[in-house]
Amino acid sequence: xxxxxxxxxYLVKRTGEKVFLExxxxxxxxxxxxxxxxxxxxxxxxxxxxxxxxxxxGDIPEGYSVSREKKERFSLILESASTNQTSMYLCASRKQxxxxxxxxxxxxxxxxxL
Amino acid sequence: xxxxxQHPSTLSVQEGDSAVIKCTYSDSASNYFPWYKQELGKRxxxxxxxxxxxxxxxxxxxxxxxxxxxxxxxxHITETQPEDSAVYFCAAIETGANNLFFGTGTRxxxxx
Numbered sequence: 001x002x003x004x005x006x007x008x009x010y011l012v013k014r015t016g017e018k019v020f021l022e023x024x025x026x027x028x029x030x031x032x033x034x035x036x037x038x039x040x041x042x043x044x045x046x047x048x049x050x051x052x053x054x055x056x057x058g059d060i061p062e063g064y065s066v067s068r069e070k071k072e073r074f075s076l077i078l079e080s081a082s083t084n085q086t087s088m089y090l091c092a093s094r095k096q097x098x099x100x101x102x103x104x105x106x107x108x109x110x111x112x113x114l
Numbered sequence: 115x116x117x118x119x120q121h122p123s124t125l126s127v128q129e130g131d132s133a134v135i136k137c138t139y140s141d142s143a144s145n146y147f148p149w150y151k152q153e154l155g156k157r158x159x160x161x162x163x164x165x166x167x168x169x170x171x172x173x174x175x176x177x178x179x180x181x182x183x184x185x186x187x188x189x190h191i192t193e194t195q196p197e198d199s200a201v202y203f204c205a206a207i208e209t210g211a212n213n214l215f216f217g218t219g220t221r222x223x224x225x226x
Contacts, residue, residue: 042120042203042219050212081174090157090158100145100207103214105159107171108157
């Protein structure tokens with residue numbers, strides 16, 4: 001059974017703080033993704049990675065960076081948190097063999113920036 | 115790139131009635147269309163998917179239809195139950211691509 005875990009379920013940070021969100025998957029998936037989920041806006045892709053040390057910008061990369069030093073771990077970094085980054089952050093992973101592979105999501109991190 | 119539109123954004127039905135959620139996509143190269151269900155406070159999970167070589171797929175009370183010519187696909191839930199209440203996301207992707215393109219979600223409420 002695929003497991004995607006995220007380091008925190010809830011986080012409260014102050015404006016200007018550096019924030020790290022970590023995601024770990026245990027099924028040797030090549031692809032990993034970070035989304036943010038806001039009411040009425042669905043799942044918006046921030047960044048994704050298709051291999052170690054590889055990253056691609058998604059639809060809303062501004063204000064975020066990512067790191068993938070190991071295949072199982074994909075980190076999202078908010079260099080200087082702002083209130084408009086208050087959101088639910090979802091990590092996901094998927095095997096790369098074909099596009100028709102199930103994508104598995106983590107439980108989400110609800111981030112509040114004060 | 116691909117653009118997926120999903121309607122309606124909210125849907126309320128009486129228990130036992132059917133619910134239909136519709137999605138359209140823009141890229142004719144897309145050939146795989148999964149549907150995810152996200153219950154309140156939980157992660158999205160795949161509930162059904164369809165490939166472009168199939169027009170319809172059914173799994174108990176859930177079915178998905180695909181019209182490649184019109185570039186739209188739909189989720190049908192029959193005999194709805196309160197536990198069907200959730201946000202549903204459609205998505206599309208083409209072979210060789212890395213990331214799914216999601217619709218904006220439909221919040222389904224089943225009224226007991």
